[in-house]
Amino acid sequence: xxxxxxxxxxxxxxxxxxxxxxxxxxxxxxxxxxxxxxxxxxxxxxxxxxxxxxxxxxxxxxxxxxxxxxxxxxxxxxxxxxxxxxxxxxxxxxxxxxxxxxxxxxxxxxxxxxxxxxxxxxxxxxxxxxxxxxxxxxxxxxxxxxxxxxxxxxxxxxxxxxxxxxxxxxxxxxxxxxxxxxxxxxxxxxxxxxxxxxxxxxxxxxxxxxxxxxxxxxxxxxxxxxxxxxxxxxxxxxxxxxxxxxxxxxxxxxxxxxxxxxxxxxxxxxxxxxxxxxxxxxxxxxxxxxxxxxxxxxxxxxxxxxxxxxxxxxxxxxxxxxxxxxxxxxxxxxxxxxxxxxxxxxxxxxxxxxxxxxxxxxxxxxxxxxxxxxxxxxxxxxxxxxxxxxxxxxxxxxxxxxxxxxxxxxxxxxxxxxxxxxxxxxxxxxxxxxxxxxxxxxxxxxxxxxxxxxxxxxxxxxxxxxxxxxxxxxxxxxxxxxxxxxxxxxxxxxxx
Numbered sequence: 001x002x003x004x005x006x007x008x009x010x011x012x013x014x015x016x017x018x019x020x021x022x023x024x025x026x027x028x029x030x031x032x033x034x035x036x037x038x039x040x041x042x043x044x045x046x047x048x049x050x051x052x053x054x055x056x057x058x059x060x061x062x063x064x065x066x067x068x069x070x071x072x073x074x075x076x077x078x079x080x081x082x083x084x085x086x087x088x089x090x091x092x093x094x095x096x097x098x099x100x101x102x103x104x105x106x107x108x109x110x111x112x113x114x115x116x117x118x119x120x121x122x123x124x125x126x127x128x129x130x131x132x133x134x135x136x137x138x139x140x141x142x143x144x145x146x147x148x149x150x151x152x153x154x155x156x157x158x159x160x161x162x163x164x165x166x167x168x169x170x171x172x173x174x175x176x177x178x179x180x181x182x183x184x185x186x187x188x189x190x191x192x193x194x195x196x197x198x199x200x201x202x203x204x205x206x207x208x209x210x211x212x213x214x215x216x217x218x219x220x221x222x223x224x225x226x227x228x229x230x231x232x233x234x235x236x237x238x239x240x241x242x243x244x245x246x247x248x249x250x251x252x253x254x255x256x257x258x259x260x261x262x263x264x265x266x267x268x269x270x271x272x273x274x275x276x277x278x279x280x281x282x283x284x285x286x287x288x289x290x291x292x293x294x295x296x297x298x299x300x301x302x303x304x305x306x307x308x309x310x311x312x313x314x315x316x317x318x319x320x321x322x323x324x325x326x327x328x329x330x331x332x333x334x335x336x337x338x339x340x341x342x343x344x345x346x347x348x349x350x351x352x353x354x355x356x357x358x359x360x361x362x363x364x365x366x367x368x369x370x371x372x373x374x375x376x377x378x379x380x381x382x383x384x385x386x387x388x389x390x391x392x393x394x395x396x397x398x399x400x401x402x403x404x405x406x407x408x409x410x411x412x413x414x415x416x417x418x419x420x421x422x423x424x425x426x427x428x429x430x431x432x433x434x435x436x437x438x439x440x441x442x443x444x445x446x447x448x449x450x451x452x453x454x455x456x457x458x459x460x461x462x463x464x465x466x467x468x469x470x471x472x473x474x475x476x477x478x479x480x481x482x483x484x485x486x487x488x489x490x491x492x493x494x495x496x
Contacts, residue, residue, distance in 0.1 A: 015321060016321065016324075016325055019306075019318075019321050019322055019325045020325055020329070022306065022322075023299070023302045023303065023306060023322065023325060023326060023329065025167075025169075026164075026167060026169055026301070026302035026305055026306070027298045027299045027301070027302035027329075028298070029169040029170050029172060029173040029298075030164070030169055030172065030173075030297075030298035030299075030301045030302060031294055031295050031297070031298030031299070032173045032176070032177075032298075033160075033169075033172045033173045033175075033176040033298075034294035034295075034297050034298050035291070035294045036173075036176035036177055036179070036180040037176050037179070037180075037212075038290060038291055038294055039180045039183070040179070040180065040183050040205050040208050040209070041063055041205060042287065042291065043183060043184060043187050044059070044063075044187055044201035044202065044204060044205055045059060045060060045063065045201075045283075045287065045352070046351060046352060047187055047188075047191050047198075047201050048191075048198045048201050049352045049353045051191075051197065051198050055138060055197075055198040056280055056283075056352075056353065057135045057138075057276050057279050057280050057283070058134075058135050058136075058137075058138025058139045058141075058142060058198075059138070059139070059142045059198055059201065059202070060266075060279065060280065060283035060284075060287075061126065061131065061135060061136070061139040061266065061270075061279065061283070062122065062138075062139035062140070062142035062143040062146070062202070063142075063146075064262075064263050064266050064283065064286070065119070065122045065125075065126070065139060065143055065263070066119055066122075066143055066146050066149075066150070067259060067263070068256075068259055068260050068262075068263035069115060069118050069119060069122075070112075070115045070116075070118075070119060070150045070153070071150075071153055072252075072255050072256045072259040072260065073111060073115060073252055073255075073256060074108050074111065074112065074115075074150070074153055074154035074157055075153075075157050075255050076248070076251050076252030076253065076254060076255035076256055077104065077107055077108055077111060077154070077248045077251065077252050078104055078108065078154065078157035078158045078160075078161050079161070079248075079251040079252075079254070079255060079387055079392075080104065080244060080247040080248040080251045080392070081100055081101065081104055081158065081161035081162060081165065082161060082164075082165070082251075082301075082304040082305070082308060082384075082387040082388060083247060083251075083304075083308055083387055083388065083389070083390040083392070083459075084100045084244070084247065084390075084459075085097045085100050085101065085161060085162055085165035085166075085308075086165040086304065086305055086307075086308025086309055086312065086388060087308045087309075087311055087312035087390070087456045087459060087460055088100065088165075088312060088460055089165045089166055089229070089308075089309060089312065090308060090309035090310060090311065090312025090313040090456075091312040091313065091456075091457070091460040092313075093312075093460055094228040094229045095228075095229070095231060096460070097162065097165060097166070097229040098162075098229045098230045098231055099234065099236055099237055100162075100244070101158055101159070101161075101162040101229075101230075102233065102234065102237030103237050103238075103240065103241055103244045104158040104161070104244065104248075105154075105155055105158045105237075106237060106238065106241065107241060107244065107245065107248065108154030108155060108157070108158060109151065109154065109155070111154070112150045112151045112154055115150055116147045116150055116151075119143050119144065119146065119147050119150065120140075120143075120144055120147065121140070122136075122139060122140045122143040122144075123136045123137045123138075123139055123140025123141075123143075124136075124140070126139060126140075129267055130270075130271065131267065131270050131275075132270065132275055132276070135270075135275075135276070135279070138198075141199055142198065142199055142201075142202045143202070144202075145196075145199050145202035145203040145206065146202045146203075146205055146206055147206070148206040148207075148209075148210065149205055149206040149209040149210075152206070152209035152210045152212070152213045153209055155213055156209065156212055156213050156216060159213075159216045159217070159220060160172055160216070162220070162229070163216075163219075163220075163226075164301055164305055165305060165308065165309070166225070166226070166229060167305065167309075168225055168226070171216075171219050171223070172216075175212055175215040175216055175219065176212065178212075178215060179208055179211055179212040179215065182208060182211055183204060183205075183208040186204040186207055186208055187200070187201055187204040187205075187208075189204070190203050190204045190207075191204070247390060247392060250392035250393040250395070250396045251387070251392045253392075253396035253399070253400070254383070254386070254387075254392055254395045254396045254399050257396065257399035257400050257403055257404070258399055258403065261403040261404070261407055261408065261429070261432065262286055262429075264408060265282060265286075265411060265425050265426075265428075265429060266279065266282050266283060266286065268411065268412070268415060268416075268425055269281070269282035269422055269425060271416075272415070272416075272421055272422070273421075277357065277358065277361070278421065278422055280353070280355075280358055281358060281361045281362065281365065281422050282422050282425065284348075284349065284352045284353075284358070284362055285362070285365045285369055285422065285426065287352070288341075288348055288362075288366075288369055289369050289372065289373065289376075292337055292341065292369075292373050293373065293376065293380075295333055295337065295377070296330055296333065296334075296373075296376065296377035296380035296381070297380060299326055299329060299330055299333070299377075299380060299381060299384070300380035300381060300383060300384035301384065302326070302384075303322060303323065303326040303381055303384035303385060303388065304384040304385070304387040304388040305388070306318075306319070306322040306326075306388070307319045307322055307323070307384070307385055307388025307389060308387075308388040308389075308390075308456075310322065311388065311389065311452055311453050311456035312456050312457075312460060314453055314457065315453075316449035316450055316452065316453045317449075319388070319449060319452075319453075320449055323381070323385055323444065326381045326384070327378070327381055330377040330378055330380065330381050331377075331378065333377060334373060334374035334375070334377045334378070335374065337370075337373060338370035338371065338373055338374050339370075341366055341369065341370040341373070342366060342367050342370050345362075345363045345366035345367065346359075346363045348362050348363070348366060349361070349362035349363060361422075364423070365422065365423060365426065368423060368426050368427065368430070369426070371430060372426065372429060372430050372433060375430070375433050375434055375437055376433055378437050378441075379433055379436055379437050379440065382437065382440035382441060382443075382444060383395060383440070385440075385444055386440070386443075389447070389452050389455075389456075390455065390456070390459065394443065395440075398436060398439050398440060398443075399436065401435075401439075402432045402433070402435040402436035402439065403432045403436070406431055406432050406435045407428055407429055407431060407432025407433075407435075408428065408432075409428075410427070410428035410431045410432070411424065411425040411426075411427075411428025411429060412428070413428070414427050414428050415428065
């Protein structure tokens with residue numbers, strides 16, 4: 001009996017060890033890639049911060065506006081591929097993986113057009129939101145030169161999800177590294193050598209995004225790793241767009257509800273006393289939070305890939321084990337990173353500005369940022385689980401309730417009524433994340449994984465059947481003869 005128990009325990013340990021290796025092989029390159037891609041805006045905002053304190057506020061609001069209005073929407077649409085490509089690849093339905101990529105790219109290009117128009121008038125919109133006119137117009141000038149990045153960003157996200165679903169993550173890391181190196185020289189040149197000043201930093205971001213897109217496109221076209229999933233462009237990509245949006249819309253709402261809450265906090269900071277200082281402080285706090293958020297974001301991508309692949313392959317037990325391993329990993333990561341942040345709290349502000357007042361204020365905020373990072377990482381794992389299962393509709397409602405029924409009211413109460421300023425706004429955000437973590441944890445515990453496996457198989461089989469119907473129909477030509485009283489339709493084989 002004891003021998004059997006020991007044998008079972010050993011098997012579980014071996015299984016967990018293998019799962020840790022699988023997740024680390026996915027999460028580590030994705031984390032590095034997230035850091036490097038974040039470095040594009042990080043470098044640009046650092047350059048602007050050392051040019052002018054007021055320009056820093058304008059550029060910060062511009063980046064936040066583009067992130068919330070443009071990047072969040074495009075990232076949300078592409079997040080549907082976490083479910084669709086991941087489950088199709090797990091079920092070895094390789095052709096469908098490439099078709100989903102093309103559908104997502106078509107939708108992202110179409111959506112980018114109205115987003116570009118909104119970005120062009122960002123200053124006017126910010127003024128309507130009672131932001132300082134001088135800062136708002138500086139933000140509009142910066143944002144307009146970021147419009148080309150919208151089209152590139154959407155396509156990049158689609159390709160990243162396409163590769164990630166196939167566990168091809170190392171090329172993502174290398175393309176991001178090459179782009180980050182390119183961006184350093186690119187940003188320096190357009191900021192200091194072209195006469196554009198702080199606006200050159202915005203233009204350099206757009207150019208760097210298109211450069212990264214070029215690298216990824218070349219890899220997909222030329223690499224043998226994508227040979228089975230990328231078979232070239234197909235007219236079939238324009239069919240089933242609405243079915244794609246049924247998952248893409250709630251995926252977008254999940255991402256947008258989360259990111260819009262952060263941007264709303266930035267707007268609220270502009271309504272506090274001394275708006276230039278408060279806006280800069282909130283922007284830097286969010287910037288630091290986003291920087292360290294790249295770590296749990298990489299693990300979130302890994303867990304969504306693992307779960308979607310395993311559900312597509314009819315392995316619900318493996319999906320459950322992946323969640324357990326990811327949870328233990330992210331708790332350890334949160335504690336380590338949080339302690340490191342608090343230990344170097346007096347250094348963070350110097351990376352963004354030379355203003356002593358801002359540097360001191362950032363040092364006060366760091367412990368609260370560290371706390372939010374610890375609980376935010378747990379949220380990343382749970383949201384990755386939601387995307388892997390294809391339960392984005394439920395996730396959207398959870399994000400809506402936690403951020404806008406709990407988070408924002410708490411931030412307003414603490415920030416304005418209790419006069420805690422930016423710190424109060426941030427504590428309100430922590431309350432929202434805690435509530436979201438609790439709800440998502442209960443959902444995950446109560447999940448019927450056998451049922452999720454069945455849903456995944458139904459989704460994959462339906463897509464495969466539609467693809468087969470399209471292929472069979474494409475082999476025939478419809479010949480129609482109409483008259484005033486009747487019509488005749490004949491299906492003919494072109495080869496005959």
